[in-house]
Amino acid sequence: MSRFTIHDLAATIDARAASGGEASYTRKLLDKGSEHCAKKLGEEAVETVIAAVENDRDQLIAESADLLFHLLVLLKSRDVKLEDVEAALAQRTTMSGLDEKAARKRD
Numbered sequence: 001m002s003r004f005t006i007h008d009l010a011a012t013i014d015a016r017a018a019s020g021g022e023a024s025y026t027r028k029l030l031d032k033g034s035e036h037c038a039k040k041l042g043e044e045a046v047e048t049v050i051a052a053v054e055n056d057r058d059q060l061i062a063e064s065a066d067l068l069f070h071l072l073v074l075l076k077s078r079d080v081k082l083e084d085v086e087a088a089l090a091q092r093t094t095m096s097g098l099d100e101k102a103a104r105k106r107d
Helices: 006-018 025-031 034-053 057-077 082-092 097-106
Strands: none
Touching (some): 006 025, 006 057
16 A cells, blocks of 8 residues: 555645535535635644643544645645645755744744
């Protein structure tokens, strides 16, 4: 079995976004708009935090998967590519995390 990556998930979201009809949860989310997608991401973030605080490993894994899915759907709703986020992350690796965070405060 090949390894499933976040790029595979992004491609699946792209394909489902391009499809029509009631069969796609992704399409339904996108049809409700970016604000709805953002709300769903927030809900998943809270559920992920709760699982982490409660030290529930299995639930943390499941909620993290939901969180990543909803993040990619939100990005899709705003026409932001995963590659754009990766480029921002790559740029940040050119300095230490503490220096990068301090630089953001000056901007």
